[in-house]
Amino acid sequence: MIARASQLFLPTLRDAPADAEAVSHKLLVRAGYIRQVGAGLWSFLPLGWRVHRKVEQIIREEMDAIGAQEFLAPVLTPIELWEATGRDKITEIFHVTDRAGRRFMLPLTHEETFTFHARELQSYRELPQLWYHFQTKDRDEPRPRGGLLRVREFIMKDAYSFDRDEEGAYASFERNRVAYHRIFDRCGVEAHEVKAESGIMGGELTYDFLAPSGSGENILVRCENGDYAADAEVARGIPRAPELPPALAAPEEIETPGVTTCEALAEFLDVDLAATSKAMPVTTEDGRVVLALIRGDDRLSESKLLSALKIGSRPATDDEIRAAFGASGGSLGPVGFDGEVIADLTLAEGQFVAGANKDGFHLRGVEAGRDYEARFADLREPIEGDRCPECGGALTFQTTIEVGHIFYFADKYSKGLDATFLDEDGTEKPLLGGSYGIGPGRVLAAVVEQRNDENGIIWPRSIAPYDVHLVVLKGAEEIGEQAAAALDAAGLDVLLDDRDQRPGEKFADADLIGIPVRVTAGKKSLEDGAVDVRDRATGEERRVNVAELGKELG
């Protein structure tokens, strides 16, 4: 296939929009792949849509290869379906009514709809089933950002498995997990599988696929030695050992006027910051004030706190703190506090400096067990300098985009929607489900984040909008056409730049657009019947006779 640039809608820009921050956002807009319609709302222009479709096709092939069956479920969804599972309360839902006042919603995902169809499964003989579709998702995100990185409407490949027992469900999960690795490999995107946040749900199988990127919302923590990888929200790091002062027989009160932060405290007392403790009172959703206690050099991980408390919480207000501790933030500690104390594992042994629950005073030599009772849990965010929990190697931190998510949800949706089957032993059981999502738009953005240089995008061949970018310079039109015909005959998709532009502009656009192979037909070609074939990534160039082109690149 030959596409002529002179006739395409391919609006390349010299400057990126001023408000673009992420590299993928800038390059995709500049190179004419996408345009913004509203906050978090994007059109894919012809070139961008070609890439999107290529990503889709790779996903489709890999899903079909594991026996998945493609569906198409509607976007507009009766609200009753979501009421049945209790998810109609989610704040990100866009609600819609028809002329008769009937209520609908635009789904964030399609568990309900697919489980609805799964109700037609009646016998264990029909299981397992693995279904998927590519369909629009709408989410009223509080803050879309970064071009395609976080949007309010996007196409998702979402798959749903239904099994008769846990063993089968795990097998389905595993099939999808392996397929995901193949998908990301083929798309040329580096993505790491990590155990994701389980939060209140706890215990379920849930993995994220994180693609390192210049901008993104998840922090990937990895061990320098390879194996260990986790999302920072759940990653465990081994913190450095603190320099503890000599132990005291009992806590000793010291006056610390105006000292309200651990940093100031460590400096005032001339001790290691890691020898202090930080008191972070929170109020739980059921109204209790709980003291979360971490080491002075650490940050509290909200998701770990959530897992440990098994209930949501927020920072306590000044009034609540005053009522519960009789002191203000900055002088708080566990000694003498009669509420629940949940402390980080780093504080289980040794003596630390803590607030005295008396404004302007702290206690030295506070020891868990002896001076206060606490429940211990991993509460800290891993930080630079931590060691790997498995091998002791150094941990590295990268910002990433979540490009895929696989999740085993058991009977969570089958229960609400009453999706059961009759097992071999004659008993009725709920279907056990899993869901598996990939956002092709995010994959596309992640590839651009990972593969670019100062001149533009560098697509892998597998998802490039065209196979070859053929630049035809003035005077070489005839041989350019011959080259295009040769490439087309070899089954390649050719972007033929036949515009009446100067060479520099055509080359600049070719670099920006990022098709991996560039072929140039120019004056020289008239003499030797050859064209330049240039590799976008390496810049390597060689001359190939037009007659050999198809064979060389096909």
Place this chain on the structure above:
RNA sequence: CGGGGUGUGGCGCAGCCUGGUAGCGCGCUCCGUUCGGGUCGGAGAGGUCCCCAGUUCGAAUCUGGGCACCCCGACCA
């Protein structure tokens, strides 16, 4: 939702403080020139200055209200 910022031809920006004919670069159209890394010269087209209200003889500019978009945070099935 909290904090910060921006709205002026397609894109990037100046003008606003101190009210008085709306400007610059790129892009676009036409003519010439040039032609293997964003030529050069000339002539043009194109703007409800985000919206509404107010102040004023007069508002892009001052005041009030609203809207949109971006960044940080909160949130994130």
